[in-house]
Amino acid sequence: MEKRLFTVTANTLAARDTYRMRLEAVEPGFVFSGEFVDIAIDGFYLRRPISVCDCGPGWIELYYKVVGEGTKVLSVAKPGSTLELLTGLGHGFDPSATGRAALLAAGGLGAAPLYLLARELKAQGKKVSVVLGFNKADEIVLLDEFRALCDEVEVATMDGSVGVKGFVTDAIAKMDPEYDYFYTCGPMVMMKAVCGVLKGGGEASLEERMGCGAGFCYGCSCKTLVGTRRICKDGPVFKKEDIIW
Amino acid sequence: MVKDLSVNLCGVRFANPVVPASGTFGFGVELADTFDLNLLGGISLKGTTAEARFGNPTPRIAECPGGMINSVGLQNPGIDVLVGEKVPALRKVYGGVVIANISGFSLDEYVKCCAAADACEGVDIVEVNVSCPNVHNGGMAFGTCAASAAEVTAAVKSVCRKPVFVKLSPNVTDIVEIARACEDAGADGLTLVNTFLGMRIDIKKRQPVIANKMGGFSGRAVFPIALRMVYQVAHACRIPVMGCGGVASARDVIEMMMAGAAAVQVGAENLRNPMACPEIVAELPAVMEELGIEKITDIVGIV
Numbered sequence: 133m134e135k136r137l138f139t140v141t142a143n144t145l146a147a148r149d150t151y152r153m154r155l156e157a158v159e160p161g162f163v164f165s166g167e168f169v170d171i172a173i174d175g176f177y178l179r180r181p182i183s184v185c186d187c188g189p190g191w192i193e194l195y196y197k198v199v200g201e202g203t204k205v206l207s208v209a210k211p212g213s214t215l216e217l218l219t220g221l222g223h224g225f226d227p228s229a230t231g232r233a234a235l236l237a238a239g240g241l242g243a244a245p246l247y248l249l250a251r252e253l254k255a256q257g258k259k260v261s262v263v264l265g266f267n268k269a270d271e272i273v274l275l276d277e278f279r280a281l282c283d284e285v286e287v288a289t290m291d292g293s294v295g296v297k298g299f300v301t302d303a304i305a306k307m308d309p310e311y312d313y314f315y316t317c318g319p320m321v322m323m324k325a326v327c328g329v330l331k332g333g334g335e336a337s338l339e340e341r342m343g344c345g346a347g348f349c350y351g352c353s354c355k356t357l358v359g360t361r362r363i364c365k366d367g368p369v370f371k372k373e374d375i376i377w
Numbered sequence: 378m379v380k381d382l383s384v385n386l387c388g389v390r391f392a393n394p395v396v397p398a399s400g401t402f403g404f405g406v407e408l409a410d411t412f413d414l415n416l417l418g419g420i421s422l423k424g425t426t427a428e429a430r431f432g433n434p435t436p437r438i439a440e441c442p443g444g445m446i447n448s449v450g451l452q453n454p455g456i457d458v459l460v461g462e463k464v465p466a467l468r469k470v471y472g473g474v475v476i477a478n479i480s481g482f483s484l485d486e487y488v489k490c491c492a493a494a495d496a497c498e499g500v501d502i503v504e505v506n507v508s509c510p511n512v513h514n515g516g517m518a519f520g521t522c523a524a525s526a527a528e529v530t531a532a533v534k535s536v537c538r539k540p541v542f543v544k545l546s547p548n549v550t551d552i553v554e555i556a557r558a559c560e561d562a563g564a565d566g567l568t569l570v571n572t573f574l575g576m577r578i579d580i581k582k583r584q585p586v587i588a589n590k591m592g593g594f595s596g597r598a599v600f601p602i603a604l605r606m607v608y609q610v611a612h613a614c615r616i617p618v619m620g621c622g623g624v625a626s627a628r629d630v631i632e633m634m635m636a637g638a639a640a641v642q643v644g645a646e647n648l649r650n651p652m653a654c655p656e657i658v659a660e661l662p663a664v665m666e667e668l669g670i671e672k673i674t675d676i677v678g679i680v
Contacts (some may be wrong), residue, residue, distance in 0.1 A: 133411050134651055177596055178440050178649055218651070341436040341586075343447060344410075344648040348403035350423070350452045351438040351648075353431065358451070360431055365407075377416070 133220050133346050136162060140209050141191070141316075146272040149198045150241065152205050155215065156191045163187040165249035166224025166317075166337055166369040169194070170345040176202045179218065181345050181364070183317075183337070185244035185274070186251070192219075195244040195273055219344055225315055225335055225369050227252040233259035235311035237300050237326045239318020240266060243274045245337060246317055250281055259283050259336040263307035265300035265322065269293035284309065301325050324377045334372040338363050380662040381672040384418070384641050387540035387565045388619045391418035391474050394673055395658050398621050398644035399424050399478035399504065399544070400449065404463040408651060409470045411454060416655045418472030421568075421642060422463065424506050425494075426479075427486045429455040439577045439586040444596020444623070444677050445645055446575045448589045451480055451509070456490045460497035466501040476502045478544070480509045484532050492536040503537050505529060508546040508571045520546040520571075523558035530562035540565040547599075547606055547652060548574050556610040568619040568642065569610060570603045596643040599623040604636050611637020611678055625653065627660035631668065637678040 139157035144153040151188060163184045169192065170179035180202050186193040189198050195295025209215065227234075234253050236246045243264050253260050260282040266272050267290045278285045287295030288303035296303040300322055314334035316326045323336045340363045343351030354363055356374045361367060382393035396419040402408065405420045405606065414420065432441020434449030454463070454478075464475060477494035481487035494503050507520030507529055509513075519525045520543075530543050543559040545552060547570035556567055572593025577586040611618045620638025624630060625646040633641045646653040661673070670676055 177443060177445050208400060341438045343438045346651055348407040349401060349648050350449050351447060353452055355431060
């Protein structure tokens with residue numbers, strides 16, 4: 133974990149209530165997929181944990197949804213302004229668990245951390261199939277980016293405005309992808325369904341209200357089949373077989 | 378600009394008065410990779426009970442103006458793991474004062490756990506959290522009544538050779554009465570204050586934010602109330618007080634000590650800034666210089 137000042141270089145509306153933020157620092161450290169940053173927001177006591185969608189030398193990119201007062205303030209941060217972040221938080225996805233082909237199943241903004249994972253998997257020469265689920269067309273993010281990067285991409289919307297009408301699991305059934313390992317991130321109910329229908333090993337990224345975000349306040353603990361775990365430190369990514377739904 | 382930051386409480390020397398408060402710093406080792414723990418005067422470890430506990434259901438954290446509510450509910454691995462694994466692991470990287478924080482739901486549990494903490498080589502001070510409900514007395518917290526707080530203090534003192542600090546709850550009518558009862562029962566020192574019972578409601582969901590409905594409120598907003606209680610208790614008792622509640626800067630540390638605190642605990646601030654304690658320690662000499670303070674002990678209780 134490190135505490136650093138970043139400069140906001142972009143903060144734009146990407147979909148309904150959803151913003152894409154690019155942050156730059158001299159040495160932002162190396163970020164692995166599934167890890168998150170914890171952002172201090174002026175006027176709010178606790179930081180806001182947000183998973184990293186993409187990164188490169190000197191920059192990181194995040195997607196976040198305005199869900200309350202804190203993220204509302206974040207959404208008006210101007211390019212050139214600075215934000216204090218804790219970086220290097222969380223235990224992320226394990227791309228090496230995939231043998232030859234991976235399936236990525238995202239619900240809503242769960243697409244963000246899976247994008248960095250897709251880049252890691254493609255860099256390892258693996259086949260990547262992606263299913264993205266959203267409520268409506270105006271919530272879709274990262275679709276073009278996944279299409280440019282991955283081998284096959286399917287979209288599900290609840291209202292049927294784009295892609296398959298229904299759940300992520302409906303789109304997976306239609307795609308019938310070839311995979312030997314899967315990864316999922318999204319609402320708990322969606323990940324439970326995905327882990328229920330998919331065969332073989334996989335990982336899911338969990339979410340909880342956090343205090344410190346770094347494993348020492350024990351505010352976000354959860355019970356798993358291998359004991360009590362801290363979502364912020366031991367997770368947020370857990371193996372499918374260890375999760376108690 | 379060399380300043381004397383050291384303090385001495387009950388014969389235990391602290392290199393400086395800054396101590397992360399119990400529950401806001403895990404068992405210390407969680408932050409060993411983040412900064413050199415030896416910058417800290419002491420560390421109060423996470424509250425420990427006889428048996429391992431998961432704690433309360435989640436969500437157990439809620440944002441508030443100027444602070445936060447926690448309802449972790451004493452998640453801990455149990456006293457045997459504390460003395461057998463956690464303290465020895467911390468001792469490998471930390472040479473300062475180690476404070477074991479003990480909770481119990483019955484007198485027997487307090488006695489058993491405090492005796493084990495007292496016997497643990499790496500522990501310097503036993504801090505007794507009396508804010509827990511007494512399961513043998515309708516669940517009323519030990520620390521909300523002078524007689525039961527004194528009863529716990531006397532029982533624990535009978536099995537401890539190391540200094541015993543009783544950590545007081547602010548959720549009482551008269552904290553001075555309870556502080557005096559603990560002093561009379563043999564407490565070597567007092568830590569105050571624990572968190573303030575609070576609550577938030579998610580007005581969209583029409584339900585409490587915290588799964589357990591209520592929790593302990595702490596953070597910068599409680600500083601003036603905590604300071605007032607430290608002032609009252611420090612002036613009413615002869616035993617040393619560790620001041621705790623809303624401390625977020627070197628100036629807050631100075632203020633707490635002027636109110637009568639012999640050492641100062643930093644709590645919720647660690648959760649928003651894991652570097653809070655080393656930053657405060659680093660900032661202290663300059664603030665002392667500005668205020669004309671040579672020895673930090675010179676200001677204890679001067680107001």
